[in-house]
Amino acid sequence: MRKAVVYFGVAVFYALHQDFWLWREARPLVFGVLPAGLFYHAAYMVVSSLLLWGLVRFLWPSHLENTATTRE
Amino acid sequence: MIPALVVFAYLGIVLFVGVLAFRTAGGPSNAEEYFLAGRSLGPTVFLLSLFGANMTAFSILGASGHAFANGIVTFGLMASSSALIIPLSIFVIGTRLWALGRRNGFMTTVQMFRDRWECGHIGTVIFAVQAALLVPYIVIAVMGGGTTLRTVSNGLVPYWLGGAVASLVVMGYVFLGGMRGTAWVNAIQTVLFLLFGTIAVAVVGAGMGGFREAVEAMLATPSTAPLLTRERISPLYFFSYTFIPLSSIAFPHIGIFCLTARRLGHFRKTIVLYPICMLAIWLPSVFLGVAANQARNIPAISEKIEARAALAGQGADVSDGERDRLRAQASGDDVILRLVQGYAPVWIFALLGAAVMAAVMASDSQILALSTMFTEDVFTFYGGKVRFGESAQVRTGRIFIVLFTLVAYLIALRVPQSIFDLATQYAFAGYAALTPLLVAALFWRGSTKWGALASTVWTAAAVLGVAVLQAVVPAPPPGGAVAVVSAGGIEVIMRGAAGTTVLGFLPVVPMTIISALLMVVVSKFTAASRPGPATLARYFELSSSTPQPAAVAG
Numbered sequence: 178m179r180k181a182v183v184y185f186g187v188a189v190f191y192a193l194h195q196d197f198w199l200w201r202e203a204r205p206l207v208f209g210v211l212p213a214g215l216f217y218h219a220a221y222m223v224v225s226s227l228l229l230w231g232l233v234r235f236l237w238p239s240h241l242e243n244t245a246t247t248r249e
Numbered sequence: 250m251i252p253a254l255v256v257f258a259y260l261g262i263v264l265f266v267g268v269l270a271f272r273t274a275g276g277p278s279n280a281e282e283y284f285l286a287g288r289s290l291g292p293t294v295f296l297l298s299l300f301g302a303n304m305t306a307f308s309i310l311g312a313s314g315h316a317f318a319n320g321i322v323t324f325g326l327m328a329s330s331s332a333l334i335i336p337l338s339i340f341v342i343g344t345r346l347w348a349l350g351r352r353n354g355f356m357t358t359v360q361m362f363r364d365r366w367e368c369g370h371i372g373t374v375i376f377a378v379q380a381a382l383l384v385p386y387i388v389i390a391v392m393g394g395g396t397t398l399r400t401v402s403n404g405l406v407p408y409w410l411g412g413a414v415a416s417l418v419v420m421g422y423v424f425l426g427g428m429r430g431t432a433w434v435n436a437i438q439t440v441l442f443l444l445f446g447t448i449a450v451a452v453v454g455a456g457m458g459g460f461r462e463a464v465e466a467m468l469a470t471p472s473t474a475p476l477l478t479r480e481r482i483s484p485l486y487f488f489s490y491t492f493i494p495l496s497s498i499a500f501p502h503i504g505i506f507c508l509t510a511r512r513l514g515h516f517r518k519t520i521v522l523y524p525i526c527m528l529a530i531w532l533p534s535v536f537l538g539v540a541a542n543q544a545r546n547i548p549a550i551s552e553k554i555e556a557r558a559a560l561a562g563q564g565a566d567v568s569d570g571e572r573d574r575l576r577a578q579a580s581g582d583d584v585i586l587r588l589v590q591g592y593a594p595v596w597i598f599a600l601l602g603a604a605v606m607a608a609v610m611a612s613d614s615q616i617l618a619l620s621t622m623f624t625e626d627v628f629t630f631y632g633g634k635v636r637f638g639e640s641a642q643v644r645t646g647r648i649f650i651v652l653f654t655l656v657a658y659l660i661a662l663r664v665p666q667s668i669f670d671l672a673t674q675y676a677f678a679g680y681a682a683l684t685p686l687l688v689a690a691l692f693w694r695g696s697t698k699w700g701a702l703a704s705t706v707w708t709a710a711a712v713l714g715v716a717v718l719q720a721v722v723p724a725p726p727p728g729g730a731v732a733v734v735s736a737g738g739i740e741v742i743m744r745g746a747a748g749t750t751v752l753g754f755l756p757v758v759p760m761t762i763i764s765a766l767l768m769v770v771v772s773k774f775t776a777a778s779r780p781g782p783a784t785l786a787r788y789f790e791l792s793s794s795t796p797q798p799a800a801v802a803g
């Protein structure tokens with residue numbers, strides 16, 4: 178179940194990269210300088226970092242470290 | 250002249266770092282120490298160096314140049330999609346590479362492929378294709394070095410000499426310092442660019458009379474307003490670019506970097522902070538590139554804008570030679586340097602020049618990767634090390650690198666394309682199409698060496714096909730496109746100013762999908778050649794514990 182939720186979450190987030198609703202409009206200018214489309218993708222990167230934090234926090238493959246060291 | 254001296258001083262510093270790393274390691278006597286820094290990089294150097302290895306001439310000069318001509322779309326095309334997909338691929342694939350490398354002593358991905366699929370010469374074919382696909386990436390580093398030194402010296406150092414100097418310095422510290430020297434230089438360059446990139450944005454903003462005014466003026470001008478939206482780019486084309494970052498983990502230097510971490514836990518910080526580092530580099534690069542369209546008071550930029558307008562207006566009517574001249578003049582690869590030169594005090598321009606040079610020289614990782622691959626995957630594999638000894642192994646690797654860099658240098662002197670287009674159409678597209686090899690090797694028991702060979706040969710053929718097509722069908726003027734193949738009233742393959750599209754997608758999309766299909770279909774038909782249970786157990790016992798990160802992102 179957890180895997181399915183993660184699959185779905187990553188797929189939805191990947192799809193959100195295609196922000197067709199901001200395609201032809203520069204306004205509003207965020208902070209007076211950043212066109213909406215540029216700000217959206219900058220914010221997308223910040224949210225990417227949060228999503229990755231969640232993956233690292235809750236699904237970290239710590240068993241790989243154990244298998245890697247079994248032959249050392 | 251001062252900026253050029255500062256850049257040369259920086260080049261001296263990185264050579265010194267190479268010497269320092271050489272002394273720290275006690276010389277390149279141990280191959281694992283030289284090629285993988287003894288698998289001992291700590292978390293901070295691992296983050297900065299892995300990120301620095303991806304932050305190249307493409308990220309700084311290519312991104313700002315592309316944004317200068319195409320607008321804010323550049324950011325969505327490469328930065329935001331990469332910020333998700335690159336760290337995700339490090340999470341899913343890079344961590345496994347690390348574990349397998351540490352357990353089995355692999356130093357290259359080809360060693361892993363040979364072991365995984367119990368093959369020999371097919372591994373050599375994969376090596377050859379990987380090496381050939383690195384050529385465009387090293388070419389753009391030479392181009393970046395030439396462009397940067399020519400700009401900061403006001404033309405005193407010609408393009409050919411700048412490219413040669415950058416190549417020689419990179420080779421110098423890579424040969425001396427190996428992976429440790431490369432990692433240290435990458436860490437320094439990342440910090441340098443993050444620091445002076447921020448200063449450059451502030452200074453250029455003040456020089457332009459404020460970005461707010463500049464952006465409003467662009468919106469009020471019909472010729473520049475579209476640069477602040479994505480109306481000139483189709484959604485299919487935009488979507489295609491989400492395939493490009495798949496290439497990152499398939500690049501040999503990134504795969505090899507994944508083997509250098511001391512502990513698996515060092516990946517954590519890299520994965521989480523990667524998007525933030527990308528944001529800090531790409532947002533200023535793209536924004537300054539777009540804003541440069543309003544810097545018409547800088548003669549060099551004004552000439553570029555006029556050349557672009559002439560190309561768009563009369564491009565179809567002028568001779569091929571004149572079109573090439575206009576295209577070269579309109580090229581925006583040096584636009585960020587021109588902006589800083591126009592608005593910043595000379596000392597800031599000098600320091601930023603050094604920072605850009607640092608980014609340009611990220612080709613160090615690729616050169617070291619090539620050296621590692623050649624010595625391990627060819628020289629050692631075919632018995633050279635046993636017959637001629639370890640010193641001959643290192644010497645042969647260096648000769649290979651010199652010849653390889655020389656070829657890249659000669660290509661860089663003649664190539665007419667922009668840094669951005671060259672990287673995306675050949676290097677990135679090719680490596681994205683090789684990603685199914687990694688996924689199949691690590692996550693699919695049913696994959697076979699013949700499936701791997703089919704994917705690899707297809708990738709080579711497809712990249713070659715795109716290169717030949719673009720050589721045979723000249724690029725139309727900006728905004729135009731020529732139908733090369735049509736069927737049933739549908740334009741299948743189109744040749745545009747910036748490259749080729751297939752049914753509206755970049756070639757990377759069909760290349761990657763067909764590569765994955767070939768892996769599946771050919772492996773199914775050659776199921777008898779699957780590796781034995783002992784080999785499979787070595788790879789898939791990694792999945793026996795929970796949680797299973799492989800399942801996270803498929």
